Amino acid sequence: MPPSTHQPDDGFPLNTTAVAIDKDKNSQHAVQWAIDHLVISNPLIILIHVRHKTNQHQGASDSENGEIDAQQLFVPYRGYCARKGVQLKEVVLDDTDTPKALVDYVHKNCINNFVVGASTRSAIARKFKGPDIPTSIIKTAPDFCSVYVISKGKIISARAALRPVANTAMPPRQPSPLGMQPNNQPDSNNEQENGAKGQPAREGWKTAATERMLNERNGAKPAKALTRERPKTSPANITLENIEAPNRGSRPSFSRDSVSDEHMLTAQIPFGSMDAIGQNLDFSSSSVGSMDSASAQSTRELEAEMKRLKLELKQTMDMYSSACKEAISAKNKARELSQWKQDEARKFEEVRLAEEAALAIAEMEKAKCKAAIEAAEAAQKLAEREAQRRKQAEMKARKETEEKKRALNALAQNDVRYRKYTIEEIEESTEMFSEKLKIGEGGYGPVYGGKLDHTAVAIKVLRPDAAQGRKQFQQEVEVLCCIRHPNMVLLLGACPEYGCLVYEYMHNGSLEDRLFRRGNTPPISWRRRFKIAAEIATALLFLHQAKPEPLVHRDLKPANILLDRNYVSKISDVGLARLVPPSVADQVTQYHLTSAAGTFCYIDPEYQQTGQLTTKSDIYSFGIMLLQIITAKPPMGLAHHVQRAIEKERFNEMLDPTISDCPLEEAIHFAELALKCAELRKRDRPDLGTVIVPELNRLRDLGRSSDKRDGRNQFPRSAASSSSLRAQSSNEDSGNSYTDE
Structure with missing residues (x-):
């Protein structure tokens, strides 16, 4: 009859699995791991929760609350076990020592496998820093139970059973x-x-009589002999795969794939005594009675041999554990050395690359420095050559100036290009410079009206203290004697000794007087305004195309435009005119004067700022004058106001109110052309010959055709009306003043 085995008090079958749970996350990982790896042949799992008792005399309400909390703890595991098809047994223990309560339950119910989470620890133990539960269970659990410590779904520590549950009889x-x-x-x-x-x-239970009984009933060799015949395992042949739990069929073995080297080295895997589950034990009274002292002696020898073998195995395992630790340490050192070698190689490569980059940068800087030195030397040579050429040009210009002065002096002494009047003739013509014959006031002296050679003339007299005026006197004589144009004022003669110039008489005075209607004169029609603008542009183009050198007026303004009896415009006061070399007439940086000359609001801003004179300087003055012709307003800020009026489509408000029938569209074209001429930068201003003169001629022709249409639509005037108009015209002519500012 086989020996009786101890069954659990609750009637659990053999090969049972229990899991200690608490409120932490690792308890869930422990249950999941146990179901996946241990619950195989027996689909039953026991969940144990230790409820810590803090007071022996706690009330009924506290007990009920604790029971409710414990029941709530099992709720999430019920559904998980139901889905996995595993039976669930819920156990709640009340004790003050959690590890002891768990170990007692395992021992009492013969639990084969016990799983605990790595952080499973009761609240009281955490509060008072009690012992760690997994460590305490591994140390105190019975030797027939395998203990597994789980953290985040992985084994971090384990202890295999030393014998099966059947040996608990x-x-x-x-x-x-x-x-x-x-x-x-x-x-x-x-x-x-x-x-x-x-x-x-x-x-x-393992007495000498029992050993002898086993040997006699089974007819086997003595245990000592069996033990000695087992081959010893050398340290070289011991591997982690050779270490298996005694009850292989009830749980999976540990392998290198599931547990790392470090974990297996730290896991507590003791080696138990011999497994006697295969023995057919028979505890009959007859066999027991036949044991004698010889079998007792054999049993003692067997036990001594087993102890010796256990000691040897322990020493061997210690040596193997030390060798593994040394191997892992050497492996780590080798890995560290390899990493250090790689780091050093990388640093060396970085240093090499940095050195190559530094050398390349140094070569580039060296090349740049060499190029800069060469460029500086070339610039220095160029500057020296430029200075030499400038010096030669200055010497040449000085010689030409001296020659020109000598020529002017010679002309002044004996000039046949104009008629010379004596001071007596001038005084007789002006009635000794009478104030009643004074018709204007110039910048350097008054202007008188008179008659010479039975011709009405205008005589400009320089003041004796006007030194700059005498220079302009010579310049104006030189210019007006050399040029002739229908729209340039005609110089009839001069008295060089007293600085008197004799011009043809202009009956309608200056354009400025007529635009602002000084003396209550009638307004100028838009057709005449377009005609006057075209005539001034033609005369200005004549000056700019003068031979051998272009001539820049430098003081173009309405006060220097004179109108004859028929409103034919003529440019006067060329005393500030300057000759510009033809090669640089349209350039902006070649011809430089020490000081700018002209009238405020009409002078070119770029010429005023830099002193660089070109023919485009007259274009700016001409643009301001064109705006005054169409608006009859002062020149201050006129370009800005006209520009804003055009942008806001209110240009009709800027027109001269005395013009009632002016075509607005043509007037806007006229103003836009004037604004282009008044651009601040010279390069933005249009060309006089190709743009300005053709456009103004078109507007003049438009006015002429309009006059012809108006003349055909009017009735013929009577002789009486014609004579009255001629009389009125003669009265207006006698009342007009002549100004030359």
């Missing part, structure tokens, strides 16, 4: 010396008592 109580009952059954009460106390149930 208790020796029966014997009234005889061998301790066997008459019915050959073990004392079940004694087994339960030992299980409740948590003591191992193997004490006292």
Whole structure:
């Protein structure tokens, strides 16, 4: 009859699995790992929760609350086990020592596998810094139970069982010396008592008589002989794969794939005694009674040999563990050395690349420095050549100036290009410079009206203290004697000794007087305004195309435009005119004067700022004058006001109100052309010959055709009306003043 094995008090079958749970996250990982790896042949799992008792006399309400909390703890696991098809057993223990309560339950119920989370620890233990639960369970768990410590779904520590649960059978109580009952059954009460106390149930059963009985019934060799025939395992042949739990069929073995080297080295895997599960034990009274002292001696020898083998195995495993640790340490050192070598190689490569980059940059800087030195030397040579050419040009200009002065002096002494009047003739013509014959006031002296050679003339007299006026006197004589144009004022003669110039008389005075209607004169029609603008542009183009050198007026304004009896315009006051070399007539940086000359609001801003004179300087003055012709307003800020009026489509407000029938569209074209001429930069101003003169001629022709249409639509005037108009015209002519500013 086989020996009786100890069954759990709750009637659990063998190969059972229990998991300690708490409120932490690792408890869920532990349950999941146990179901996936341990619950195989027996689909049953026991969940144990230890409810810590803080007071022996706690009230009923506290007990009910604790029970409710404990029940809530199992709720998430019920659904998970149901989905996995695993039966669930819920156990709640009340104790003050959590590890002891768990170990007692395992021992009492013969649990094969016990799983605990790495951080499973009761609140009281955490509060008072009690012992770590996994460590305490591994140390105190019975040797028939395998303990697994799980963290985040992985084993971090484990301890295999030393023997199967079948070896927990208790020796029966014997009234005889061998301790066997008459019915050959073990004392079940004694087994339960030992299980409740948590003591191992193997004490006292392996006696000499029992060993001898086993040998005699099975006819096997003595245990000593069997033990000696087993091959010893050398340290070189011991591997982690060779270390397996005794009950291989009840749980998976540990392998290098599931547990790392460090974890296996730190896991507590003790090696137990011999496994006697294969023995067919028969505890009959006859066999026990036949044991003698020889078998007892053999049993003692067997136990001594087993102890020696265990010691050797322990030493071997210690050596193997030390060798593994040394191997891992050497491997880590080798890895560190390899990493250090790679780092050093990378640093060396970085240093090499940095050195190459620095050398390349140095070469580039060297090349740049060399190029800069060469450029500086070339610039210095160019500057020297330029200075030499400038010096030669200055010497040449000085010689030409001296020659021109000598020529002017010679002409002044004996000039046949104009008629010379004596001072007596001038005084007689002006009635001794009478104030009643004074018709204007110039910048350097008054202007008188008179008659010479039975011709009406205008005589400009320089003041004796006007030194600059005498220079302009010579310049104006030189210019007017050399040029002739229908729209340039005609010089009839001069008295060089007293600085008197004789011009043809202009009956309608200056354009400025007529635009602002000084003396209550009638307004100028838009047709005449377009005609006057075209005539001034033609005369200005004549000056700019003068041979051998272009002539720049430098003081173009309405006060220097004179109108004859028929409103034919003529440019006067050319005393500030300057000759410009033809090669630089349209350039902006070649011909430089020490100081700018002209009238404020009409002078070219760029010429005023830099002193660089070109023919485009007259274009700016002409643009301002064109705006005054169409608007009859002062020149201050006139270009800005006209521009804004055009942009806001209110240009009709800027027109001269005395013009009633002016075509607005043509007037806007006229103003836009004037604004282009008045641009601040010279390069933005249009060309006089190709743009300005053709456009003004077109507007003049438009006015002429309009006059012809108006003349055809009017009735013929009577002789009386014609004579009255001629009389009125003669009266207006006698009342007009002549100004030359």
